[in-house]
Amino acid sequence: MKDRYSRQTLFKPIGEEGQRKIGQKHVLIVGCGALGSPNAENLVRAGIGKLTIIDRDYVEVSNLQRQQLFTEKDAIDQMPKAIAAKKRLTAINSSVQIKAHVMDATSQSLTPLLEDVDLVIDATDNFDIRFLMNDLLQKVAIPWIFGSCVGSTGMSYTILPKETPCLQCLLDTIPVSGATCDSVGIISPAVQMVVAHQSTEVLKLLVEDEDALRTRLVTFDLWNNHYQTVNVERAKKRECPTCGVEPIYTYLTYEAQxxxxxxxxxxxxxxxxxxxxxxxxxxxxxxxxxxxxxxxxxxxxxxxxxxxxxxxxxxxxxxxxxxxxxxxxxxxxxxx
CATH class of the missing domain: 3.30.310.10 (TATA-Binding Protein)
Known part of the structure; x- marks a missing residue:
């Protein structure tokens, strides 16, 4: 298995030292659907040391169009996504330590899992959980990669606590349509585009090459041939309840849930x-x-x-x- 990562280590920004660091890191993926399953596969193939997956749902036949870890049998058996993903990922790379949790993501359930996590990938399907993650990860100072997609559109942004604008800051600036995959559908390439941005940013953080991180919000519409990067540095607010000078972490309170x-x-x-x-x-x-x-x-x-x-x-x-x-x-x- 010596040459398993040879093509990756030939890439100079990673190299042998970067590969060693990847093998020592722990990533948590919240959600194992359209965004979570390919991100998980990318990391397992890249040789991540430890991967934790959280998902509350089970595999349905409508998932198979874009959620690449799952099979028709998983849908027939109604296998929990986290369990089906772990089985497939272990078959891909048995040297990776994989923890799978079939559960809802709440501040209570997430907090114990963050103890030795180096970064988090957002692969959720709603903003209630994202805002909760935003508060919690700012509080414990763990970087995370935001991503969302619907139709032929998507967006992604890398959030570094104490450095970049947080999700609360961004969404005060960037409008979100509220459309869902169930109302307007989704095409698989839109998923893959978001995943490409997320997984690449994760690799940069894992090898500790922060200078290479993308500092702009990426948005795109593949069908209509639009691609844009937005400078959001000015979106950061001193009075932000999550990342401002006096954070109160509103979404961790009972009243905000x-x-x-x-x-x-x-x-x-x-x-x-x-x-x-x-x-x-x-x-x-x-x-x-x-x-x-x-x-x-x-x-x-x-x-x-x-x-x-x-x-x-x-x-x-x-x-x-x-x-x-x-x-x-x-x-x-x-x-x-």
């Missing part, structure tokens, strides 16, 4: 988000998925054997399940 509860005897889960949901805008997006019913107070639709009702105050009722995990999955697929 999305609340979920099973309604007794109703086969229903209620979700109370930590942000406003605009029904008119939401209705326009959901109509691309299926029929939407509206009145002056709420909107509702049928989706994945559930009936979902959204209210003006932001609440949502997911009828047809007592599973908080399923309700969250349905909610984030629809709302983003």
């Amino acid at each position: 999305t609340k979920m509860e099973i309604l007794c005897g109703r086969n229903t889960v209620q979700i109370r988000p930590n942000r406003e949901v605009y029904l008119e805008e939401l209705a326009d997006r959901l109509q691309k998925i299926g029929p939407v019913k509206r009145n002056g107070f709420l909107l509702s639709m049928e989706y994945q054997s559930c009936r979902i009702v959204f209210f003006h105050d932001g609440r949502a009722l997911i009828h047809g399940t007592n599973s908080i995990e399923k309700a969250k999955s349905v909610y984030y697929q629809l709302v983003g």
Whole structure:
């Protein structure tokens, strides 16, 4: 196996010394779907020392179009993504220490896993978790690579605590559409483009070549031939509650978290988000998925054997399940 990484070590910015450093590092990937599975494969093939994967979901047939670690059998067996990924990754490189956790990412569940982590890859599918990660990783000073994609578009940015603008700073400057893969779809090359940017930045950090890091936000639309890098240095705010001079880490507080509860005897889960949901805008997006019913107070639709009702105050009722995990999955697929 001596020559396993020979082509990588021939690349001068990595070399033998860089390869040694890669083999000593620990990366945590939050989410093992479209972005998480190829990032994990890239790192395992590159010889990462230790990889931890967190994912709360299981493999479905609709994942196979873009989530490259999984097979039809994984979908038939409804294998948890983290477990299916670990099995495949171990077959690719048995020398990598891989930990797989089938769980939701919360401040309580993430904190114990960060003890010896060198950096984190964002491969999540919603901004509730991203904002939580943003606060937590700023607090413990661990760098992370933000990434998102939908349709033919994507973006990525490298966040270094105490140095760069954080996600909170960025999203006060960069608009986010709120579109989801379930409402507008996604093409695999858009995923691969984001992964290419994320994995490359990870390698730079692993070999400790911070001078080579990309300091700009990358955005692109492959279908419409747009590619842009944005200088966001001025986005950093002294008063930012996450990375400012007096951080308060709002998203780590109970009040800022999305609340979920099973309604007794109703086969229903209620979700109370930590942000406003605009029904008119939401209705326009959901109509691309299926029929939407509206009145002056709420909107509702049928989706994945559930009936979902959204209210003006932001609440949502997911009828047809007592599973908080399923309700969250349905909610984030629809709302983003």
